[in-house]
Amino acid sequence: MEQASPPEEIAAGSVVLHRVRETDAESVAAAIEESVAHLQPWMPWAHDGHSVEDALGWIRRAEEGWAGGTEFAYVLRPADGGPVVGSISLMARVGPGALEIGYWLHGGHTGRGHMTAAAGALTAEGLALPGIERIVIKHDAANHVSGAVPRRLGYREVGRVPREPVAPAESGVDVVWEIRRS
Numbered sequence: 048m049e050q051a052s053p054p055e056e057i058a059a060g061s062v063v064l065h066r067v068r069e070t071d072a073e074s075v076a077a078a079i080e081e082s083v084a085h086l087q088p089w090m091p092w093a094h095d096g097h098s099v100e101d102a103l104g105w106i107r108r109a110e111e112g113w114a115g116g117t118e119f120a121y122v123l124r125p126a127d128g129g130p131v132v133g134s135i136s137l138m139a140r141v142g143p144g145a146l147e148i149g150y151w152l153h154g155g156h157t158g159r160g161h162m163t164a165a166a167g168a169l170t171a172e173g174l175a176l177p178g179i180e181r182i183v184i185k186h187d188a189a190n191h192v193s194g195a196v197p198r199r200l201g202y203r204e205v206g207r208v209p210r211e212p213v214a215p216a217e218s219g220v221d222v223v224w225e226i227r228r229s
Contacts, residue, residue, distance in 0.1 A: 051176050053119050053137060059168035062161045064121035064135060067109050071122050074131040075102040078153045085154025088216030089190050093151075109136070123152070123165050132156040135165045137173050137182075144180040145225075146173045150196070157192065163199050170200060174228045181227045187212075188220040197224035 055066040067075070079086065079097040086093035092105075105120075112118025120136040133152035141147045148169055152162045166184070173182045184202060186193035202224035212219040 052113065052116065053169070053172040053176065057121070057168050057172060058126065059123075060164040061126055061159060062123045062132070062165055063126050064123055064165055064168065066113065067106050067120045067122050067134070069103060069106055071131060072099045072102040072106055075106070075122060075134070078131045078133065082152075082154040085157075086151055087214070089187065089193070089214050090151055091213045112136075112138075121165075121169070123161060125161075132161060133165070135162070135169055137169060141183045144178060145183055146176075146179055147183045147185065148173070149185075150193075163196050166196050167200050170226060174226075179228070181225050184224045185221045187214075187217040188222050189216055189218040194222055194224075197226075200226065202226045 057064040076097055076099045079093060079102070083093050083095055083097065109118060109120035112120060117139045118136055119138075120134060122131045123133040123135060124131055131153075133150065133156065135148060135150040137146045137148060139146055148166055150162055150166060170182050173179055184197040188207065203226065204222060205225050206223040208221045208223060210219060210221055
C-alpha cells in the first residue's frame with residue numbers, strides 16, 4: 048500500500064509552497080545567506096557562507112524524507128513569482144497520529160503574513176492525511192515571532208519542555224502547540 052503524502056504544490060494566499068527540489072538550491076542558499084543575521088540566533092544550521100552545497104545537502108535529505116514518508120519539505124515563493132523566501136516542513140517525529148511543522152522565513156519577508164498563510168495551508172493538508180489527528184508546532188520560548196504563527200492559527204499551547212539550547216538566542220524551553228482534527 049502506498050503511503051499518503053501531501054500535495055507537492057500548495058497555494059497559500061501570498062505564497063506558494065512547492066516540494067523542494069535540487070533546482071531550488073541556489074535560491075535557498077541565497078535566502079539563507081541574505082538572512083543569516085535574522086536566522087542565526089534561532090537556527091543552529093544558519094551560518095555565514097551558507098553555500099549551494101549546504102543547500103543541496105538539505106535538499107537531498109528532504110528528498111529521502113519524502114520517499115520515506117517521514118518529512119515533507121517545501122520552499123515558499125511569493126505567489127506572484129520570485130525567489131525562495133523561506134521553507135516549511137511537515138515531519139513525522141512527534142509520535143503516531145501526529146506531524147510537526149517547522150519553518151524559517153527570510154528576514155526581509157517577515158511581517159507580511161507569509162508564514163502564517165503557509166503554516167495554515169500546511170496544517171489543513173496535514174490534518175487531511177489518513178491517520179493524522181493532530182499537528183504540532185514547537186519553538187523556543189524566547190522566539191516570540193515564531194510563536195505568533197501557531198497562536199494566530201488557533202493552535203493551543205499544550206506544554207513547555209526544557210532542553211539544552213542549540214542556538215545563541217534560545218532560552219532552552221520549547222513551547223509546544225497543537226491543533227487537532229475536528
